[in-house]
Amino acid sequence: MVKNKNSNIAALNTFKNKAFITKTPQETRNLAKKFASVLKSGDIVFLNGELGSGKTTFTQGITKFFGNKGFARSSSFMIVNEYQAFDNLKLFHLDLYRLNKLSIFDIGIEEYLYSDNISLIEWPQRLIDAQNENHWNIKIENLTNKRRITIEKKK
Numbered sequence: 030m031v032k033n034k035n036s037n038i039a040a041l042n043t044f045k046n047k048a049f050i051t052k053t054p055q056e057t058r059n060l061a062k063k064f065a066s067v068l069k070s071g072d073i074v075f076l077n078g079e080l081g082s083g084k085t086t087f088t089q090g091i092t093k094f095f096g097n098k099g100f101a102r103s104s105s106f107m108i109v110n111e112y113q114a115f116d117n118l119k120l121f122h123l124d125l126y127r128l129n130k131l132s133i134f135d136i137g138i139e140e141y142l143y144s145d146n147i148s149l150i151e152w153p154q155r156l157i158d159a160q161n162e163n164h165w166n167i168k169i170e171n172l173t174n175k176r177r178i179t180i181e182k183k184k
């Protein structure tokens with residue numbers, strides 16, 4: 030049973046094409062935890078932002094929403110970390126930093142992306158076909174003492 034199949038309209042309006050300021054990692058996690066309520070089966074979330082901007086921190090808020098106690102970590106040794114989302118759905122956290130430009134199919138991640146699960150992708154610009162995908166785009170900008178986090182829905 031998918032909890033929010035008809036994704037929550039109020040939450041959608043709160044987050045779609047909006048920008049937020051966070052001053053601490055905890056504020057970023059809290060924002061991400063609230064944003065996670067819009068996610069549904071099959072969604073792809075791109076996390077854009079320079080090194081250390083807060084992409085993994087944002088991911089931690091999302092895994093927390095889905096009840097995962099363990100914190101998402103930077104996946105230094107793995108490209109994909111797997112968490113439980115809804116009862117029958119998984120949440121995949123992919124970090125493509127170490128990859129050269131490749132297609133989704135070259136690296137065989139289509140089975141994650143084109144599934145009924147939810148995928149969060151750090152460094153999505155490593156994917157040459159990324160811009161064509163229907164996805165949420167989270168852009169994190171590192172400003173003096175704060176982050177500006179813009180949430181857009183593409184397509």
Ligand SMILES: Nc1ncnc2c1ncn2[C@@H]1O[C@H](COP(=O)(O)OP(=O)(O)OP(=O)(O)O)[C@@H](O)[C@H]1O
Pocket residue numbers: 051052053054055056057078079080081082083084085086087103151175176
């Ligand atoms: N408002 C904020 N939101 C998120 N992180 C913040 C904020 N303020 C400071 N930080 C710090 O910035 C760092 C963000 O690290 P994080 O691993 O989330 O970045 P990342 O974008 O995933 O980096 P990488 O590209 O290396 O994977 C942490 O050290 C965190 O404590």
Ligand SMILES: [Mg+2]
Pocket residue numbers: 084085086103104124151
């Ligand atoms: Mg990271």
